[in-house]
Amino acid sequence: AQSVAQPEDQVNVAEGNPLTVKCTYSVSGNPYLFWYVQYPNRGLQFLLKYITGDNLVKGSYGFEAEFNKSQTSFHLKKPSALVSDSALYFCAVRRALGTDSWGKFQFGAGTQVVVTP
């Protein structure tokens, strides 16, 4: 089984301050981890992914995420938040199943980010 937890329903941050959105996961085997962002009445947009290698992953729009295997976490970060970063953020995990090397995305419940001017 696999699962993803986003412990915060909402994160409030002032523009210009650092932004962190937390994600922890549970999966057997090696995890493949993803972050997506969803704006109102829109589909999800891919931000970044961790497959293997460097624990710090850089993605779109200045976002980055740090993979921590011992803490089973994959927190999303941005050094300086913008008002336009206000949106719903989803963490997702996949794992390989059998020999087909496919795996369904398991999404977290989402974290609403509110950036105030």
Add this chain to the structure above:
Amino acid sequence: DAGVTQSPTHLIKTRGQHVTLRCSPISGHKSVSWYQQVLGQGPQFIFQYYEKEERGRGNFPDRFSARQFPNYSSELNVNALLLGDSALYLCASSLAAGVSYEQYFGPGTRLTVT
């Protein structure tokens, strides 16, 4: 380049009816997945297709079915609609079906069942 497109944008159906949702993937993408997103929750996986074959199925009843066509577009069908089927249905495409491939999502079809 065009992204993933879905039709229709919105749909209102009555309980017991049937609905067909359509999806066109990004050009060159051979895998399509379908998700259901209920308000306030993350997307829930329904199906994944790759090269016209079903590669995965989520925990949804048999009322849900899908197929992928030779041009890689896809349809999601839902029979005997229930009020609980009201949701945003998202289609996502990827180059292939492997776990390392990120999926690119369409804007979704908002289905309301009355």
